[in-house]
Amino acid sequence: MSDEIKIPEANEIVPLLSALIGKDMRVGAESSPVEPSTIVEHLTVFVADDGTPVMLAGGDAPFAYFSGAALALIPKGRAEDAISGGEPDPDLTDNYREVMNVLTRVINDAGDIHVRLVPGSKPDLEALPEPRSGRAYEFDIDGYGTGALNFWKL
Amino acid sequence: MSILVVDDSSVMRKIVIRTLRQAGYGDQTVVEAEDGMDGLEKAREHNPKVVLSDWNMPNMSGLEFCEALRAEGNEVPFGFVTSESSPEQLAAAIAAGAKFLLSKPFTSDELATELTGVL
Numbered sequence: 051m052s053d054e055i056k057i058p059e060a061n062e063i064v065p066l067l068s069a070l071i072g073k074d075m076r077v078g079a080e081s082s083p084v085e086p087s088t089i090v091e092h093l094t095v096f097v098a099d100d101g102t103p104v105m106l107a108g109g110d111a112p113f114a115y116f117s118g119a120a121l122a123l124i125p126k127g128r129a130e131d132a133i134s135g136g137e138p139d140p141d142l143t144d145n146y147r148e149v150m151n152v153l154t155r156v157i158n159d160a161g162d163i164h165v166r167l168v169p170g171s172k173p174d175l176e177a178l179p180e181p182r183s184g185r186a187y188e189f190d191i192d193g194y195g196t197g198a199l200n201f202w203k204l
Numbered sequence: 205m206s207i208l209v210v211d212d213s214s215v216m217r218k219i220v221i222r223t224l225r226q227a228g229y230g231d232q233t234v235v236e237a238e239d240g241m242d243g244l245e246k247a248r249e250h251n252p253k254v255v256l257s258d259w260n261m262p263n264m265s266g267l268e269f270c271e272a273l274r275a276e277g278n279e280v281p282f283g284f285v286t287s288e289s290s291p292e293q294l295a296a297a298i299a300a301g302a303k304f305l306l307s308k309p310f311t312s313d314e315l316a317t318e319l320t321g322v323l
Contacts, residue, residue: 066309069309069311070219070308070309121215121219122215122218144213144215145215147213148213148215148216151213151287151308152287152308152309154287154288155287155288155289155307155308158288158289158290164288164290165288166288167287167288169260
């Protein structure tokens with residue numbers, strides 16, 4: 051079943067997230083994803099209808115905090131403080147979770163498998179299947195900054 | 205006339221309210237609730253003309269909330285706004301008594317279309 055999961059293309063992600071955030075987003079570089087353990091606090095697991103984990107996705111700190119700030123029109127300085135300070139910002143993190151929630155639709159629209167997001171944060175990576183392949187996109191959020199969104203097929 | 209917006213995310217409630225304004229409903233009173241249980245109490249108190257509810261919420265889900273309203277004989281027009289929509293979910297929503305299911309993110313035009321049909 052996991053062979054059918056499809057990582058969405060950047061041009062499939064931008065329209066929906068831009069519409070949600072209310073800001074223009076520009077696509078930058080595409081690359082291999084980072085090691086999941088390096089961004090575990092921003093990771094989200096997506097499961098198929100039978101509960102099988104099929105995809106892992108997550109932003110780096112800049113993506114998480116810039117998107118979380120942009121969603122609620124919070125000044126970018128607060129996001130920058132969270133990024134540079136290294137301490138979680140609960141409000142920005144909650145807002146980022148909503149961005150990832152909407153990403154569910156992007157993943158569903160892109161592929162053949164219907165997925166749903168598993169609520170919560172910091173998934174137990176050791177309990178998940180080993181990531182098989184992945185992709186990362188760099189996004190620039192207008193008025194905020196640039197961050198990367200990573201995807202892994204499980 | 206009041207519109208009841210139910211979502212466990214405060215930022216999503218703000219986005220729905222913003223979209224309601226953009227759709228031309230800025231002059232309506234908006235009542236907010238943070239889950240289905242809160243929504244049920246607010247519906248009893250405020251008698252809204254339409255309910256916009258998230259699907260996945262703690263304490264009482266959107267589906268349970270819709271079913272509870274109908275069980276009380278409350279036929280208020282009810283619409284879901286959710287990030288994960290499937291044919292099965294739409295069928296469950298309609299069976300529970302909802303009028304529509306909108307996928308997040310939705311435009312003000314899409315919201316206006318659905319509300320024009322129920323208000």
